[in-house]
Amino acid sequence: MRRVTVAGDKPYEVVIGPGATAELGTVLAGTARAVVVHAPPLAAVAGAAVETLQTAGVAAEALVVPDGEAAKTADVAAGLWEEFGRLRLTRSDAVVGIGGGAVTDLAGFVAATWTRGVRVVQVPTSVLGMVDAAVGGKTGINTRAGKNLVGSFHPPTAVLADTDVLAGLPDAEFRSGMAEVVKCGFIADAVVLDLLEADPSGRRDTEELMERAVRVKADAVAEDLYDVGRREFLNYGHTLGHAIERVEDFRWRHGEAVAVGLVFAAELGGQAGLLSRAEVDRHRSLLEAMGLPTRYAGDWAQLQSVMRVDKKARGSSLRFVVLDGLGNPTILTDPDQAWLDAAWAAVSSTHPATPASEEQP
Numbered sequence: 001m002r003r004v005t006v007a008g009d010k011p012y013e014v015v016i017g018p019g020a021t022a023e024l025g026t027v028l029a030g031t032a033r034a035v036v037v038h039a040p041p042l043a044a045v046a047g048a049a050v051e052t053l054q055t056a057g058v059a060a061e062a063l064v065v066p067d068g069e070a071a072k073t074a075d076v077a078a079g080l081w082e083e084f085g086r087l088r089l090t091r092s093d094a095v096v097g098i099g100g101g102a103v104t105d106l107a108g109f110v111a112a113t114w115t116r117g118v119r120v121v122q123v124p125t126s127v128l129g130m131v132d133a134a135v136g137g138k139t140g141i142n143t144r145a146g147k148n149l150v151g152s153f154h155p156p157t158a159v160l161a162d163t164d165v166l167a168g169l170p171d172a173e174f175r176s177g178m179a180e181v182v183k184c185g186f187i188a189d190a191v192v193l194d195l196l197e198a199d200p201s202g203r204r205d206t207e208e209l210m211e212r213a214v215r216v217k218a219d220a221v222a223e224d225l226y227d228v229g230r231r232e233f234l235n236y237g238h239t240l241g242h243a244i245e246r247v248e249d250f251r252w253r254h255g256e257a258v259a260v261g262l263v264f265a266a267e268l269g270g271q272a273g274l275l276s277r278a279e280v281d282r283h284r285s286l287l288e289a290m291g292l293p294t295r296y297a298g299d300w301a302q303l304q305s306v307m308r309v310d311k312k313a314r315g316s317s318l319r320f321v322v323l324d325g326l327g328n329p330t331i332l333t334d335p336d337q338a339w340l341d342a343a344w345a346a347v348s349s350t351h352p353a354t355p356a357s358e359e360q361p
């Protein structure tokens with residue numbers, strides 16, 4: 001089993017490996033009651049978790065919520081609070097979230113708010129959940145005004161990333177989650193890039209890739225739980241990625257939109273003279289080999305206006321994470337319009353732009 005500690009006021013472990021769910025019994029030993037929140041596709045995993053907890057002497061009950069984003073609503077959260085009341089869940093009890101990032105976000109949020117905070121143990125079952133959503137303590141639900149606008153910082157007691165459950169995850173979801181892994185490679189850990197170049201499916205080295213990606217996130221979060229500094233680097237590729245998700249009405253998978261965003265951010269770094277042509281091309285070729293999209297033909301004016309109102313934008317300025325060389329993220333604020341247009345041309349056409357630094361006089 002691989003273990004990564006996320007430092008902070010209350011440090012916790014991310015356990016990665018086959019059968020990690022079985023650690024629920026030790027993590028929650030001595031707890032009187034636990035509620036296991038899951039969506040229908042994860043019923044078998046939740047059933048096994050309830051059994052493990054009961055064997056450990058914890059009175060456990062499973063509660064089913066809708067699948068995917070349909071779980072992240074105020075109505076579903078309110079339904080869970082009612083159930084918690086019925087079960088007399090107290091502050092010394094615990095919530096267990098089992099599922100993709102949508103369910104772990106919801107479970108974390110209801111745990112953060114019930115009696116002003118009960119423990120949550122996250123059992124992420126998608127790649128995205130394991131390396132991103134369940135790690136770091138951000139929880140939330142959606143409103144009509146936008147995604148994740150209501151939420152709380154509520155770090156988990158433990159994260160159990162059971163790689164056995166990935167066997168049931170649809171291929172497209174696995175690939176999409178890998179976009180966050182490769183992002184960690186570009187911003188902080190070149191070994192991730194080497195491993196994915198050797199096996200772009202990510203299947204051969206899944207556990208090592210996850211451990212490395214979780215370490216990158218853990219390092220950023222430990223220094224910046226409240227997302228005011230270093231954590232922003234995790235947003236590499238996300239400024240355009242989020243805009244594509246919005247414009248496409250969230251029909252694109254998050255990782256697919258981020259993949260296009262990564263190429264855009266790399267091209268922008270190239271335009272700024274911070275990345276070489278070869279480094280920019282490495283983004284495109286690796287993402288393509290992984291089966292992720294690297295091109296997107298959309299309405300550039302619309303995307304730019306969406307980027308300006310991104311939740312993570314500050315004021316009305318446009319901020320991008322770019323790389324000043326691989327592994328060295330930095331922030332570019334209000335880049336030259338010509339750089340933005342050239343980076344856009346490179347992701348929206350079949351002819352990559354030439355970085356400004358390499359243009360012939």
Ligand SMILES: NC(=O)c1ccc[n+]([C@@H]2O[C@H](COP(=O)([O-])OP(=O)(O)OC[C@H]3O[C@@H](n4cnc5c(N)ncnc54)[C@H](O)[C@@H]3O)[C@@H](O)[C@H]2O)c1
Binds near residue numbers: 041128133135136169
């Ligand atoms: N809190 C954070 O820091 C953070 C970070 C990134 C993303 N998120 C959130 O994560 C969510 C996206 O997460 P996601 O990509 O995991 O999507 P998801 O939770 O919608 O899951 C995708 C689909 O895969 C299914 N699934 C998951 N694991 C499975 C398994 N092992 N076997 C079979 N089916 C399985 C789910 O039931 C669902 O149908 C978004 O709501 C996003 O806002 C949160």
